[in-house]
Amino acid sequence: MRATLARRVKERRHSSKMSQRDLAERAGIRQALVSQIELGEANVTLDSLLRIAIALDVDLAGLFAAKGDDPRAGSKHS
Template identity: 70%
Template sequence: MLRDNLARRIRQLRLSLRLSQRDLADRAGVRQALISQIELGEANVTLDSLLKIAIALHVDFDALFAAGADTRPLAAAEVQRRHLP
């Protein structure tokens, strides 16, 4: 269930930014195959990879999991400020 929700959210966010899986992978610094596996609900993805993906999608980390969350992209500086110590 959680994996399926995560898969849908990442795909939805990626498409809202008009990114291909390759584009998202390049922005996040992960393999395109990982993005595909995540969107298919097949990946055991690390928190580090999810954080990179959230930053690449310009959303807060928790927006990847929250149903009905505000998924409007944040300014890049805001994303960095929220995710870096």
């Protein structure tokens, strides 16, 4: 699950043309945490995941969906 999260956060961040620092600032978290998440090393809290999802403009489920699955259909951030 961490590997999927790592890949999806990085993919979404790149598609949004954000650096790790940009994402960290938008999400109100440390850049080191973004790096750890993308490396699959972080034990991240639900609060941080929600902040990241909002910063990336994706539903929380979108951080765990397989590539090609896009749960953004429907309401965002629910």
